[in-house]
Structures are given as structure tokens and as C-alpha cells.
Amino acid sequence: MTMQASDSARAGPREWIGLAVLALPTLLLSIDMTVLYLALPELSADLAPTSTQQLWILDIYAFMIGGFLVTMGALGDRIGRRRLLLIGAVVFGVASVVAAYSVSAEMLIATRALLGLAGATLMPSTLALIRNMFADPQQRAAAIGIWMMCFMSGMAIGPLVGGVVLQYFWWGAAFLIGVPVMVLLVVTAPFLLPEYRAPNTGRLDLLSAVMLLVTILPIIYALKEFASDGLGALSVLALVFGLGIGALFIVRQRGLAAPLLDMALFKDRTLSTALGSMLFGVMAMSAVMLFVTQYFQMIQGLSPLQAGLWLLPSVAGMMVGFLVAPALAAKIRPGTVIGGGLGLSVLGFGTLTQIDASSGLTLLVIGQVVLGMGISPLLALGTDLVVSSAPAEKAGSAAAMSETAGELGGALGVATLGSVGMAVYRSQMADAVPADIPAAAADSARETLAGAIAAAQQFPSDAQALLVPAQAAFAQGMNVAAAVSAALLGVVAVLSTVLMRHIRPIGEEPDQGTEWVEESATDHPTRGNRGTVFQS
Incomplete structure (x- = not known):
């Protein structure tokens, strides 16, 4: 089948309104990852969970999303992406109501798990439908940038939403904010979103x-x-x-x-490079975010709600990057845009290496804004490259792979780079605890800054002698984690630029002619029938 590169249908008002409908549940899903941070004390007083149950209440949602993303992406390719989206929306809405009125910790853990399962149906479905709705490459890149902006913004404003809800309502109301969003999705999706089902995919x-x-x-x-x-x-x-x-x-x-997951997809250099870059990019970013949020609260003395407000400038920086990156990639090779953005992120990480316990907030916020602006081209364009590189019938699986890379990158960053920073803290605190503090409290102070703060509250006479070196050690740990992250992203920037140099600016025709010939499934392992799009 021969197609003209310039013949791609451009999306109209219906598609852009449909994008808004898809962006809302994406925003909600990411809000739900962090919305309970401020609600945990009130929730604990009401349901009396054990410490282990508290961790499961917070973590089971992300665990279930991460565990089922690829499966749900493949299922959407088989049964229809819009159908799976609607099923997930109904389940998410019902589970939200049940979670809001949970009467025990066990009930809340179970409903949070169900919310995660429903979330895993929504995320790849929304991204894969964007692939179907926006055939024009430049419009698709812009749409995915907006989608990614909503997802990242939701994670940052989750604690703020939780704080506002708790000021006027009870902790369960944090779940109810998702119900009207899901009702809107269920009502409007049949009219605004096309259905897509890949042909001849076989049973799951x-x-x-x-x-x-x-x-x-x-x-x-x-x-x-x-x-x-x-x-x-x-x-x-x-x-x-x-x-x-x-x-x-x-x-x-x-x-x-x-x-379930076509291993041949990884043979595509564009897809593999984009996935690897996003994995390591999220890995670097999530590790430093862990330190920054604690710096706000444990060194600067901000409340969780105040700390969330001080994160908003970095969210604004990311929004700028998400909106500007697709426009730049229409004129400059995407690999160059991604590499340049990562170079900017290296400068942001470099700023964080200069912060100590007495630096205040200005330098930290500047570093965060620069970091956010620099990392956003990777997240927006990388996601677009992954979804666009896969054949249409595999778009759901490709979307799930990009999101799974982000989930694993976040966990890997906290586990590795976060551990590097904490190792620096423990090394600095090994001989810094005053001798008259009891052994149990001293050991806790040597492990974490939170332990040092708790020990200082128990022994006020030694508070300054303990807190000053503890806060300095924590800042040094953050400096080292930021330096390692800068080095990591510097390598990723070079590799991304080199390995993606073959990708031309978005929407630009290939060097050889204006036509391309679609290969059959037997000619190429990751190409094939473009599937069936059903427009209602």
C-alpha cells in the first residue's frame, strides 16, 4: 500500500476535545498516586492500620498499575482500546466510591488494589487512542506532550489536592474527586473517541x-x-x-x-533507545526528587502542603518543556532536542550539587525549574517515538511499555541513587552523634535525617549539636546523588543524540522520495496490517 507523506489527515476540533477527555483521567490517575500523603494521619486515626498496612495503602496502587500495564495494553489491542477504556473508567469510579467509605485497613488496601488495576487499563488506552486520533506527526507529538504534561502535573499537585480536601472534608473525599471525571469519560467517549481493534492478534x-x-x-x-x-x-x-x-x-x-509482548518490537532502534533513555531519565529525576521533598520539610521546616507549593515552579518548567519540545522537534531532529534538553537537566543537577543546609529555597527552586524544563523533551518526545515506532496494531503494548519504563525507572532511581545519597549521610554521621545520646536514638540518627530529628526532640539539650551535622550530612548526600544523576544524564544525552540521529524532524519527509511503502507482516517483524479503526 502506497501513501503520500503529506496526505496524513490533520485532526480537527473533535479530536482535540477528545484529547481533553483523555487528559482528565490521566491527570486523575497521577493525582491518586500521591493524594494520600497528607491524608495518612487522619486516615490512620480512623482505620487504625498497622505500619505495614500503611505502606500497603500507599504502595499497592502503583504496584498494581506497574504490574498490569503491559497486559492491559495488549488486551486493549485485542478487544478494542475504547472499550477497555470505558470498562476501566466504570471500575475506577465504583472502586473510588468504595475506597472513600472503607471501614477497615484491609478494605482500603483491597479497593486501592482495584483502583490500580483499573488505572492500568486507562493509561495505555488513553495513549494508544491518541496514536489513532492524531495521524499528523506534528499534531500527535503535541498531543502526547499535553498528555504527558497532565500526568506529571498530577503527581506534583496530588498532595495539594489532598491538603485542600482535608481542610474541608474527611479523608475519603480524596477518592470521590475521581467519580465525576469517570462519569464524564463514560458519557462522552462514545461520541468523541474512535474505537480501534487490531485484527488477527490471537487470544490473550x-x-x-x-x-x-x-x-x-x-x-x-x-x-x-x-x-x-x-x-x-x-x-x-x-x-x-x-x-x-x-x-x-x-x-x-x-x-x-x-x-503478550512482542520481543521483535525491541529490534527497532528508535523504540529501544527511547525506552532506555526514559528509564534512566526517570531514574535520575526520581532519586533527586526524593531528597528535594525531604529538604523542604526537614531542613527548611516547611509543612507538606507548603513543600507541595514550592514544587509548583518546577511543574511550570516542565509544562513549558512539554509544550515547546514538539515544536522544536518539527524543525530540529528529535534526538538533538532530547539530547539538548538532557544537557539542560545536567545544569539543573549541577545547581543542586551546590546546595547546603543554609542555602535557602531560591537556588533549589531554580535548579528544579531548569531540571524540569530539561527532562520534559525526553518524556514527551520519547513517549511519542515509542508509540509511533510500533505498528498501529501494537500501539497499546508500546504505550504500556513506555509507562512501565517510567515505573521501573522511578523505583530503580530511589533504590540505587537514593541509596548512594543515604550512604553518604550515614558515613558523615558515623562519628557526629553526641556521646550522651542513648544507643537506640543514636543509631536511628545515624540512619536517617528523620531519625536525627526525632532524637533531637527527645533530647533538647543536644538538639543543635545533633541537627546541624545531620542536616549538613543530608545536604551532602543530596549533592552526591545530584552529581551522579548529572553524570548519568550526560551519558544518556550523548547516546540519545547519537543513536537517534537517523530520525528526521517530526513531519519531515524521508530523504528518498515522498512515498513510503508499507511492508507486510511477513516482510518485517514489527510491521503489518494497520488494523481497523471504527469511527462512531
Whole structure:
């Protein structure tokens, strides 16, 4: 089949309104990842969860999303992306109401898990539908930039939303804000969003879905445990188990006629480079964010709500990057835009290496704004390259892969680079605790800044002698983590620029002629029938 490169249909008002409908649940999903941070004290007083149950209440949502993304992306390709989106919206709305009125910690954990499962249906469906709705490459890049802007903004404003809700309502109201969004989605989607179902995809392999879940969940759990408690027998066993099942999963996919995850997709250099760059980019960013949020609260003495407000300038910087990057990539090669943005992020990380316990907020906020502006081209254009590089019938799976890379990158960053920073803290505090503080409190102070603050409250006479070196040690740990992140992103910037140099500016025709010939499924392992789009 021959197509003119200039014949791509441009999206009209209906598609852009549809994008707004898709952006709302994306914003909501990311808000739900952080909205409970401020609600946890009130929630704990009401439901009396154990410390372990508290962790599960916070973490199970992201665990379920990460574990089911690829499966739900593949399911959407098979049964219809709009259909799966509507099913997920209904489940998410119902689970939100049940979560809001939970009467026990166990009930809330179960409903948070159901919310995560529903969220896993929504995220790849929204991104894959954008691929169907925006055939013009420049419009699609802009649409994905807006989609990514909503997702990242939601994570930052989640604590703010939680704070506002708690000021006027009870903790359960934080869940109810999602209900009208899902009702709007269910009512408008049949009129604004096209349906897409890939042909001849075969049945969903349930064993592969279980194997993938049993691969991802232990790995994410192990990384989180490494970050909080260091190496332990259970976390190491979980990591080894997850990696082992993952290897068996890959072997099984290569032997299936209709795999859950097509390994041939990774042969595409654009897709593989974009996925790897996003993995390491999110890894660097999430590790430093962990330190920055604690710096706001434990060194500058801000409340969680105030800390959330001081994060807004960096969100604004990211928004600028998300909107500007697609326009730049229409004139400059995307690899160059991504590499240049990452170079800007290196400067932002460099600024964070100069912050100490007495620096105040100005330099930190400037560094965060520069970092946000620099990382956003990678997230926006990288996501577009992943989704666009895959054939249309695999777009749901490709979208899920890009989101899974972000989930794993976040966990990996906290576990590795976060641990590097905390190792610096422990090294600096090894001999800095006053001798008259009891052993248990001293050990806690040597482990974390939060432990040092707690010890200072218990022993006011030694407060300054303990807090001054503890805050200085924490700042040094943040400096080292930022320096390692800068070095990591510097390497990723060079590799992205080099490995993506073959990608021409978005919308620009290939060098050889204005026509391209679509290969059949037998000619190329990741190309094939473009599937069926049903426009209502």
C-alpha cells in the first residue's frame, strides 16, 4: 500500500476535545498516586492500620498499575482500546466510591488494589487512542506532550489536592474527586473517541500475563525495600525470583505465535533507545526528587502542603518543556532536542550539587525549574517515538511499555541513587552523634535525617549539636546523588543524540522520495496490517 507523506489527515476540533477527555483521567490517575500523603494521619486515626498496612495503602496502587500495564495494553489491542477504556473508567469510579467509605485497613488496601488495576487499563488506552486520533506527526507529538504534561502535573499537585480536601472534608473525599471525571469519560467517549481493534492478534495468553505480573511486582518490591532498609534476605530473594520469572517470560514470548509482548518490537532502534533513555531519565529525576521533598520539610521546616507549593515552579518548567519540545522537534531532529534538553537537566543537577543546609529555597527552586524544563523533551518526545515506532496494531503494548519504563525507572532511581545519597549521610554521621545520646536514638540518627530529628526532640539539650551535622550530612548526600544523576544524564544525552540521529524532524519527509511503502507482516517483524479503526 502506497501513501503520500503529506496526505496524513490533520485532526480537527473533535479530536482535540477528545484529547481533553483523555487528559482528565490521566491527570486523575497521577493525582491518586500521591493524594494520600497528607491524608495518612487522619486516615490512620480512623482505620487504625498497622505500619505495614500503611505502606500497603500507599504502595499497592502503583504496584498494581506497574504490574498490569503491559497486559492491559495488549488486551486493549485485542478487544478494542475504547472499550477497555470505558470498562476501566466504570471500575475506577465504583472502586473510588468504595475506597472513600472503607471501614477497615484491609478494605482500603483491597479497593486501592482495584483502583490500580483499573488505572492500568486507562493509561495505555488513553495513549494508544491518541496514536489513532492524531495521524499528523506534528499534531500527535503535541498531543502526547499535553498528555504527558497532565500526568506529571498530577503527581506534583496530588498532595495539594489532598491538603485542600482535608481542610474541608474527611479523608475519603480524596477518592470521590475521581467519580465525576469517570462519569464524564463514560458519557462522552462514545461520541468523541474512535474505537480501534487490531485484527488477527490471537487470544490473550493468560499464563504470560501471570508470569509478567510475577516478574514486575517482586522487582518493584525489592527495589523499594533496598531503598528503605538496604539489602535483606527477603528483598534479594524477591529480586532474584522476579528476574528468573522474567527470563522464562521472555523465552515463552519468543515461542508464541501471538505473544503478550512482542520481543521483535525491541529490534527497532528508535523504540529501544527511547525506552532506555526514559528509564534512566526517570531514574535520575526520581532519586533527586526524593531528597528535594525531604529538604523542604526537614531542613527548611516547611509543612507538606507548603513543600507541595514550592514544587509548583518546577511543574511550570516542565509544562513549558512539554509544550515547546514538539515544536522544536518539527524543525530540529528529535534526538538533538532530547539530547539538548538532557544537557539542560545536567545544569539543573549541577545547581543542586551546590546546595547546603543554609542555602535557602531560591537556588533549589531554580535548579528544579531548569531540571524540569530539561527532562520534559525526553518524556514527551520519547513517549511519542515509542508509540509511533510500533505498528498501529501494537500501539497499546508500546504505550504500556513506555509507562512501565517510567515505573521501573522511578523505583530503580530511589533504590540505587537514593541509596548512594543515604550512604553518604550515614558515613558523615558515623562519628557526629553526641556521646550522651542513648544507643537506640543514636543509631536511628545515624540512619536517617528523620531519625536525627526525632532524637533531637527527645533530647533538647543536644538538639543543635545533633541537627546541624545531620542536616549538613543530608545536604551532602543530596549533592552526591545530584552529581551522579548529572553524570548519568550526560551519558544518556550523548547516546540519545547519537543513536537517534537517523530520525528526521517530526513531519519531515524521508530523504528518498515522498512515498513510503508499507511492508507486510511477513516482510518485517514489527510491521503489518494497520488494523481497523471504527469511527462512531
